[in-house]
Amino acid sequence: MPPPKILIVGCGIAGPTLASFLLLSDVPPSQKPHITILEREAKGRAHLRGQNIDIRGAGVTIIRKLGLEAQIRAATTGEEGVQLVDENNTVWSQRGVDKTGTIQSGTADIEILRGRLSELCWKNSQRISAEAEAGGARGIEYIFGDCLREIKQKDDKVHVLLAKSGERRIFDLIVGADGMQSRTRKLVWGEEGEKERLKPIGMYAGFFSIPREDHDGNWRRWFHAPDRRGIMIRPDGVGARSTIFMYVVNDKDPRFLEVANKGNGNAQAQKALLEEYFKDAGWECERIIREMKVTDDFYYDTVSQVKMDTWNKGRVVLLGDAGYCASPISGMGTTLAFSAAYKLAGYLQTYIKGESSDPFSSLVKYNEQMRPIVEDAQQLAPGQPHVYNPETAWGIWILHVLVFSLSYTRILFIVTKFFGRILHLGPQAADYVPVEEFGFKDMSQWEVDDAGRKR
Numbered sequence: 228m229p230p231p232k233i234l235i236v237g238c239g240i241a242g243p244t245l246a247s248f249l250l251l252s253d254v255p256p257s258q259k260p261h262i263t264i265l266e267r268e269a270k271g272r273a274h275l276r277g278q279n280i281d282i283r284g285a286g287v288t289i290i291r292k293l294g295l296e297a298q299i300r301a302a303t304t305g306e307e308g309v310q311l312v313d314e315n316n317t318v319w320s321q322r323g324v325d326k327t328g329t330i331q332s333g334t335a336d337i338e339i340l341r342g343r344l345s346e347l348c349w350k351n352s353q354r355i356s357a358e359a360e361a362g363g364a365r366g367i368e369y370i371f372g373d374c375l376r377e378i379k380q381k382d383d384k385v386h387v388l389l390a391k392s393g394e395r396r397i398f399d400l401i402v403g404a405d406g407m408q409s410r411t412r413k414l415v416w417g418e419e420g421e422k423e424r425l426k427p428i429g430m431y432a433g434f435f436s437i438p439r440e441d442h443d444g445n446w447r448r449w450f451h452a453p454d455r456r457g458i459m460i461r462p463d464g465v466g467a468r469s470t471i472f473m474y475v476v477n478d479k480d481p482r483f484l485e486v487a488n489k490g491n492g493n494a495q496a497q498k499a500l501l502e503e504y505f506k507d508a509g510w511e512c513e514r515i516i517r518e519m520k521v522t523d524d525f526y527y528d529t530v531s532q533v534k535m536d537t538w539n540k541g542r543v544v545l546l547g548d549a550g551y552c553a554s555p556i557s558g559m560g561t562t563l564a565f566s567a568a569y570k571l572a573g574y575l576q577t578y579i580k581g582e583s584s585d586p587f588s589s590l591v592k593y594n595e596q597m598r599p600i601v602e603d604a605q606q607l608a609p610g611q612p613h614v615y616n617p618e619t620a621w622g623i624w625i626l627h628v629l630v631f632s633l634s635y636t637r638i639l640f641i642v643t644k645f646f647g648r649i650l651h652l653g654p655q656a657a658d659y660v661p662v663e664e665f666g667f668k669d670m671s672q673w674e675v676d677d678a679g680r681k682r
């Protein structure tokens with residue numbers, strides 16, 4: 228049997244991770260799969276946007292296996308913890324990063340910018356590909372700046388049409404790792420059912436960066452404004468800029484969804500809407516809005532979860548946010564993407580080794596194993612996001628006083644430690660994602676210098 232031809236759509240976090248593990252399979256070079264990664268964004272833009280994300284629990288084990296841990300740790304944002312502040316920047320309570328690993332709190336041990344992480348994942352896959360090529364295997368083919376227009380399954384193959392180049396290609400398996408708004412999902416499962424699959428949780432957010440000012444420091448400052456509005460200002464790890472997460476919890480104004488649906492070509496309208504909602508919010512909003520207007524890394528979306536009964540249809544399978552986005556407020560997105568990519572590569576071993584002639588038993592296993600993990604990750608704390616984002620100034624005051632007293636008396640820590648798992652207070656689920664052994668080549672000893680070259 229010739230090696231399977233696999234198309235991975237999306238060069239974010241999950242896509243290049245899957246490609247890397249597939250090439251690290253314990254099979255002779257001639258048997259390694261032929262992998263193509265198709266990324267919609269142009270090379271220079273693909274790894275520009277996205278702000279602070281974290282890697283926890285099982286996710287840390289996986290980046291170690293990829294030989295990425297040292298590079299990622301060298302590129303973290305250095306966030307020291309979370310502070311709740313009011314309009315005068317008075318700190319009502321603060322919670323530092325938990326380095327002991329006792330509980331998963333707001334700030335993880337590994338905090339990194341999403342663009343930087345996806346770039347590291349991509350470059351690492353290139354190095355793994357170069358090694359495989361040197362050993363006689365076919366390396367990864369990367370296509371940037373194009374996407375799929377058509378996916379058709381017939382006779383054990385998947386036929387695709389590329390939108391820009393107009394090229395037709397044939398694959399044995401397609402993996403849609405193209406994020407929450409996955410076009411692979413829409414093409415294969417149909418546009419009609421999208422309402423049932425992509426579930427907004429009533430929160431809309433802009434992510435971007437602004438020039439850093441001295442008082443920004445290394446703590447995340449979280450400001451609440453009435454009408455369930457909030458802003459987090461966070462360190463970027465480099466020092467020249469601070470990152471912004473600006474959100475509104477709103478079930479009434481349809482424009483939040485409308486501007487999201489038009490996608491990233493619609494940044495002007497998205498910025499204008501956020502400006503309208505924050506221009507009278509006080510605090511540092513004037514500075515943040517002024518800088519938002521000129522930033523080049525603006526990204527806006529609904530905060531949503533993707534829910535589906537199965538993650539494959541024939542030879543097309545969804546991976547990461549595309550199939551089961553848990554949303555940024557779950558704190559689980561990156562860890563899910565890493566562990567799912569690792570598992571999918573693992574379950575596909577029987578297919579790659581030729582022990583089974585098609586990928587279906589692997590995909591059944593993937594569905595079965597991911598189901599409980601996804602359900603756990605998608606459970607948000609009771610009342611999220613409404614309780615955490617009060618309607619009135621009074622509500623905000625009560626939130627501040629409550630969190631202040633609960634953390635001062637350490638009740639918050641104790642409750643999180645003993646009940647955090649069942650109440651889903653924070654992303655405790657990250658510690659419970661199993662990491663099986665699949666016999667991949669272990670890259671953890673792959674020491675690299677800053678330039679990314681082997682020593």
Ligand SMILES: Cc1cc2nc3c(=O)[nH]c(=O)nc-3n(C[C@H](O)[C@H](O)[C@H](O)COP(=O)(O)OP(=O)(O)OC[C@H]3O[C@@H](n4cnc5c(N)ncnc54)[C@H](O)[C@@H]3O)c2cc1C
Pocket residue numbers: 236237238239240241242265266267268273276277278279280341373374375404405406407408409410411434526546547548549554555560561564
């Ligand atoms: C631009 C961007 C910014 C983000 N910023 C944040 C953030 O600030 N905070 C946060 O918590 N999470 C953010 N996320 C989500 C976060 O990256 C994911 O939750 C998580 O890392 C899971 O990764 P993934 O690989 O499944 O999906 P993603 O990281 O979303 O990667 C999907 C990839 O597929 C590409 N793609 C999309 N559509 C197509 C298509 N039709 N054809 C080909 N390629 C396509 C995208 O450009 C992207 O590179 C962001 C995602 C993106 C795409």
Ligand SMILES: *[C@@H]1O[C@H](CO)[C@@H](O)[C@H](O)[C@H]1NC(C)=O
Pocket residue numbers: 313314315
């Ligand atoms: C912030 O300071 C101003 C001026 O001192 C004061 O009027 C206001 O009540 C303060 N806000 C809060 C939330 O304490």
